[in-house]
Amino acid sequence: MKARVIVTLKTGVLDPQGQAIEGSLEGLGFSGVQSVRQGKVFDLELSATDPVSAKTEIERMCEKLLANTVIENYAVEIIG
């Protein structure tokens, strides 16, 4: 079973990396970029076959390792 986890910074948390990218895009001539926020993606392959229990398991992985839940949100999507 495949799953995708998307980890993004919570609203209000400063994102200097995103700001640097925003500045670089402007420098390259891309106008009209109002904000850039960078996050992480994890593409997982699991041996589990039940999507419900797989999702619960992945949420536990996020809480323990994949995301810093103080400053980050995560979203789990089972791809199939």
Place this chain on the structure above:
Amino acid sequence: MKARVIVTLKTGVLDPQGQAIEGSLEGLGFSGVQSVRQGKVFDLELSATDPVSAKTEIERMCEKLLANTVIENYAVEIIG
């Protein structure tokens, strides 16, 4: 207009960071993880209002800065 760009490593490109995460998950007791591949997400806010031209513009940003197209794929999603 908001858009999300997902940048992932092409198939066959080694991902030591993903392998390290896989090892850590195993160490934490999560069995059944067959593979982990890490990628990047960019959440953009643009002043453009036309979704078609915005997507073209973002694809140019990917080619120039956001993705290394030798080893990475990118997907652009207009959120609205």
